[in-house]
Amino acid sequence: MSGHLRIRWTIVPSTAPQPLINCNRCGGLKPYRCSGRFRVNANGKRIDAWLIYRCVDCDNSWNFGILERCSRRDIEPARLAALESNDPVLAYRHAFDVIALRRQVGRVEEFPDVAVRKEVLEGTRESAAVLELRLGLEMSTSLRLDRLLSGELSISRSRLQALEEKRLLSVDPEGAKALRKPARQGTTVRIDLVGEDDRQAIISAAGG
């Protein structure tokens, strides 16, 4: 056995972050869910656009500002059309923009659920000594790397830690406690499986 089995994991967060808003209808701090719809005010030369959120309990609405008093000249017609037609890809992109949301709300709840698409880039399962996982994330997630690996590979987090301590698992780029931090775009995880009894099971789970 020699060589690497290189697999790309494309990770797509499933549930959009929810801002916590002081709901003036039902009272108290409540999570608001993205409706997937925009509100666009494009009457004059100035354009405002918001992504509409709704209280999970009472349906009260809150507007997440996307464009504010923007000059019509500065907006690409395709983008305006996407806003006006509630384009789902554009709504998805804004709904996962946690940084912009936090700037407007302060408190935002994030969800760790993701869908993972697995695709072999190089190597074969029979000859692989080292499993190499390349992570691709278009949107950020709060899901910790060890939880992602444990869930997808069906191995415990304590075993992941043991593999790391024995230097059979490495994370690139390296960082202190990288396993305990959220999974990041461009991360590569390498696991040396030569001496592991369940090598085939791990490789299958990884998508090989």
Ligand SMILES: [Zn+2]
């Ligand atoms: Zn409410």
